[in-house]
Amino acid sequence: MDMVSALSEARKERFAWAGFTPARRREALYGFLFISPWLIGFLIFYLFPMIASIIFSFMSFELSKPDEAMFIGLTNWTLLFDDSTLIQSLQVTFVFAIISLPIGLISAFLLAVLLNSSQLMGRNLFRTLFYAPTMIPLIASVLIWAQVLNPSDGWVNRAIEVFGFDARGTDGLRWLNDPSRPGLVWIAYTFIGLWGIGNAMLINLSALQGVPSDLYDSARVDGATWWRRLLAITVPMVSPVIFYNLVLGVIGLLQYFIVPWVLTGGSGDPNGYTMFYMVHFFKQGFIFQKMGYGATLAWLMFFIALVITIFLFVTARYWVFYSGELDS
Amino acid sequence: MLRKRSMVITSITAVLLALSLGIVSAQERVQIRWFVGLGAGTDAPQIEAQEAVVEEFNNSQDRIELVLEIVDNEQAPGVLSTQIAAGNAPDIVGPVGILGRSQFPGAWLDLSELLTETNYDLSDFDQDLVEFYDIEGEGQIGLPFAIFPSFLIYNVDLFDEAGIPYPPRNYGDPYVDWDGVEREWNFDTLREIAMILTVDSNGNDATMEEFNPDDIVQFGFAPQWTDYRGRLSLFGAGNFVDEEGNAVLPDHWRDGLYWYQQAMWEDYFIPNGVYGGADFMGGGNWFESGNLAMVHIHLWYLPCCTWGLADVEYQLAPVPSYNGVTTAKMHGDTFSIMNTTEHPEEAFEVLTYLIGDKAEELATLYGGMPARLSLQDTYFDTISQNDPIAGRDLHWDIVVAGMSYTDNPSHEGPLPNLREAEDVYNTWSGNLDNDPNFDLDTEIPRLLDSLQQVYDQSN
Numbered sequence: 001m002d003m004v005s006a007l008s009e010a011r012k013e014r015f016a017w018a019g020f021t022p023a024r025r026r027e028a029l030y031g032f033l034f035i036s037p038w039l040i041g042f043l044i045f046y047l048f049p050m051i052a053s054i055i056f057s058f059m060s061f062e063l064s065k066p067d068e069a070m071f072i073g074l075t076n077w078t079l080l081f082d083d084s085t086l087i088q089s090l091q092v093t094f095v096f097a098i099i100s101l102p103i104g105l106i107s108a109f110l111l112a113v114l115l116n117s118s119q120l121m122g123r124n125l126f127r128t129l130f131y132a133p134t135m136i137p138l139i140a141s142v143l144i145w146a147q148v149l150n151p152s153d154g155w156v157n158r159a160i161e162v163f164g165f166d167a168r169g170t171d172g173l174r175w176l177n178d179p180s181r182p183g184l185v186w187i188a189y190t191f192i193g194l195w196g197i198g199n200a201m202l203i204n205l206s207a208l209q210g211v212p213s214d215l216y217d218s219a220r221v222d223g224a225t226w227w228r229r230l231l232a233i234t235v236p237m238v239s240p241v242i243f244y245n246l247v248l249g250v251i252g253l254l255q256y257f258i259v260p261w262v263l264t265g266g267s268g269d270p271n272g273y274t275m276f277y278m279v280h281f282f283k284q285g286f287i288f289q290k291m292g293y294g295a296t297l298a299w300l301m302f303f304i305a306l307v308i309t310i311f312l313f314v315t316a317r318y319w320v321f322y323s324g325e326l327d328s
Numbered sequence: 329m330l331r332k333r334s335m336v337i338t339s340i341t342a343v344l345l346a347l348s349l350g351i352v353s354a355q356e357r358v359q360i361r362w363f364v365g366l367g368a369g370t371d372a373p374q375i376e377a378q379e380a381v382v383e384e385f386n387n388s389q390d391r392i393e394l395v396l397e398i399v400d401n402e403q404a405p406g407v408l409s410t411q412i413a414a415g416n417a418p419d420i421v422g423p424v425g426i427l428g429r430s431q432f433p434g435a436w437l438d439l440s441e442l443l444t445e446t447n448y449d450l451s452d453f454d455q456d457l458v459e460f461y462d463i464e465g466e467g468q469i470g471l472p473f474a475i476f477p478s479f480l481i482y483n484v485d486l487f488d489e490a491g492i493p494y495p496p497r498n499y500g501d502p503y504v505d506w507d508g509v510e511r512e513w514n515f516d517t518l519r520e521i522a523m524i525l526t527v528d529s530n531g532n533d534a535t536m537e538e539f540n541p542d543d544i545v546q547f548g549f550a551p552q553w554t555d556y557r558g559r560l561s562l563f564g565a566g567n568f569v570d571e572e573g574n575a576v577l578p579d580h581w582r583d584g585l586y587w588y589q590q591a592m593w594e595d596y597f598i599p600n601g602v603y604g605g606a607d608f609m610g611g612g613n614w615f616e617s618g619n620l621a622m623v624h625i626h627l628w629y630l631p632c633c634t635w636g637l638a639d640v641e642y643q644l645a646p647v648p649s650y651n652g653v654t655t656a657k658m659h660g661d662t663f664s665i666m667n668t669t670e671h672p673e674e675a676f677e678v679l680t681y682l683i684g685d686k687a688e689e690l691a692t693l694y695g696g697m698p699a700r701l702s703l704q705d706t707y708f709d710t711i712s713q714n715d716p717i718a719g720r721d722l723h724w725d726i727v728v729a730g731m732s733y734t735d736n737p738s739h740e741g742p743l744p745n746l747r748e749a750e751d752v753y754n755t756w757s758g759n760l761d762n763d764p765n766f767d768l769d770t771e772i773p774r775l776l777d778s779l780q781q782v783y784d785q786s787n
């Protein structure tokens with residue numbers, strides 16, 4: 001080491017230590033102290049379980065027989081290729097996502113546009129009403145929906161019959177348990193999901209309120225129609241929020257569990273059309289108590305979610321518009 | 329000054345002494361944890377009564393501290409598994425039925441040694457019932473506590489409305505029909521009267537051509553809250569596995585499957601998947617809705633789940649026979665000690681207290697008939713005084729007589745890889761309940777293949 005670089009190193013070291021005055025040290029200590037609940041919580045409830053689940057994925061481990069746990073190498077991972085229910089659950093999850101995700105995102109966005117309109121009377125009332133269902137515990141609302149969509153005496157089928165259609169009975173609209181029409185149960189589940197779009201609607205609404213009004217004024221002067229303004233101004237301006245909702249929606253659908261579990265108890269009825277990935281995972285891990293294989297399924301889902309999320313972020317550069325980037 | 333200081337020192341010493349004595353006293357008591365959740369005992373009134381039992385036990389002696397842990401039925405298997413995995417298993421579990429216990433094979437303490445050591449008196453139990461809990465490879469994993477025979481309950485008002493005679497009064501009696509003709513009380517007879525009792529919104533019954541199966545408002549018969557092993561046991565005892573571990577479907581169960589399919593999708597007198605969860609059918613508690621004429625159910629149903637029938641007259645009846653054989657499936661509850669307990673003697677003392685001194689009180693609380701022969705005579709007098717069945721003159725002798733027709737092997741008996749095997753046949757039967765075009769000829773072999781795969785995984 002020559003003289004200059006040695007001096008530079010010594011200065012670096014001195015300045016580094018100089019940064020930690022007693023006051024800064026105290027400040028750092030308080031900082032750690034204040035975030036310690038989160039750090040401890042993260043370590044205990046996230047990091048350690050994640051590490052444990054990686055280890056479990058290489059083990060045969062049944063909860064009620066901990067003494068019989070043993071290392072089995074890659075057996076759980078190779079088992080993924082022989083698990084026919086896994087393939088089925090992935091198919092169900094992705095097909096449902098393709099149906100449900102666009103409907104949920106577009107509904108939340110259009111509802112926000114509607115509730116942002118200056119021509120709508122009682123906007124605050126409607127905003128409250130559309131958000132209110134989000135406050136109801138999901139399990140309670142799912143149980144209510146089960147009755148509302150009941151094929152024999154549910155309100156939906158009774159309402160449809162008012163218009164002269166034959167909706168009840170074996171050949172009627174059996175929303176939740178028709179084994180011959182898989183699309184029906186997925187539509188019903190999507191419908192139930194719409195009950196909870198209040199959050200996405202609210203986020204869209206706040207984004208819409210942040211779009212500068214002078215852009216719309218300029219567009220009006222140029223003769224742009226409402227539809228044109230929506231596509232050329234509103235959508236690009238709120239695209240970061242749409243992207244945010246999209247990412248959350250995809251992850252939420254990959255973790256879709258409560259609705260099918262409450263309605264079917266994990267049976268996959270009708271005919272396996274509600275055997276979502278998380279239902280399969282839960283049954284393997286917590287009903288059949290195969291914690292090793294359950295952990296493997298959890299990690300597989302993690303990798304799937306990771307790949308999809310990376311894909312979304314990569315494609316985002318082509319359609320998500322960040323106005324701040326132009327300023328800089 | 330000196331006096332004041334000595335007073336302070338004395339006071340501190342006294343406090344420390346009291347505290348240390350308290351600690352010593354607390355340490356002397358062995359803690360025994362009683363886990364409730366795999367069977368009855370999780371309803372609010374039952375919780376209160378169990379807490380009183382615990383308090384009474386703790387006040388009655390100073391060596392054992394009994395601690396009650398109540399977990400919701402849905403969560404209980406998972407919670408218990410987690411406790412076992414964490415090395416934090418409870419000492420006693422119960423009341424637990426055959427199925428609940430089968431979910432934890434090898435987890436229970438063999439009581440044989442404790443029974444011998446304490447010279448425990450088993451003469452008050454039916455010997456067959458004691459042996460029922462002597463499991464091959466596991467030993468005596470429990471003692472008889474409460475039994476729940478099954479029977480039919482029929483809605484008297486609906487029979488009166490239809491103008492047809494009630495089911496027979498006793499096991500072995502024929503059914504005397506509306507023309508005064510005596511018929512054997514079997515599943516053919518039951519089918520016929522159940523169809524008459526199945527009614528659409530226009531008042532047509534299921535035997536009429538005008539009957540509309542898409543608008544049914546009242547059903548004739550149903551086995552309630554049981555899976556297909558329970559349903560099929562009405563056609564004779566059996567299981568989905570033979571002694572060699574092969575997946576099988578006994579012939580009488582095969583007949584039973586076709587009978588149920590016809591009952592749901594052709595005769596319509598049993599609620600199928602379209603009607604199962606309907607509001608007018610009580611959202612699942614079909615008989616309590618008042619729109620089901622006959623139900624097959626266990627004794628525990630009466631005290632727990634008939635509160636909505638206050639204005640409805642109902643009565644008990646014998647289970648019909650199939651091919652001349654009557655089978656009235658049975659549930660039996662016990663308390664078991666986990667083999668991980670560090671205090672087997674103390675746990676056994678608590679167990680014998682629960683199935684001894686408190687047997688009558690707890691059995692009544694859970695709606696079961698005490699397994700102790702000495703308590704059975706007064707049981708029905710006691711249970712008849714409690715709501716929701718107080719004041720009813722029910723044919724309790726039907727319940728007692730049903731014990732002679734129990735299912736052996738039990739419909740809740742073990743299967744290889746039990747949880748997954750249950751999932752396989754429940755998923756399969758879900759399709760039978762929901763799909764009018766379910767082809768049993770094709771699907772039965774598929775069921776057996778699926779079960780065999782699950783069984784093979786257990787080896």
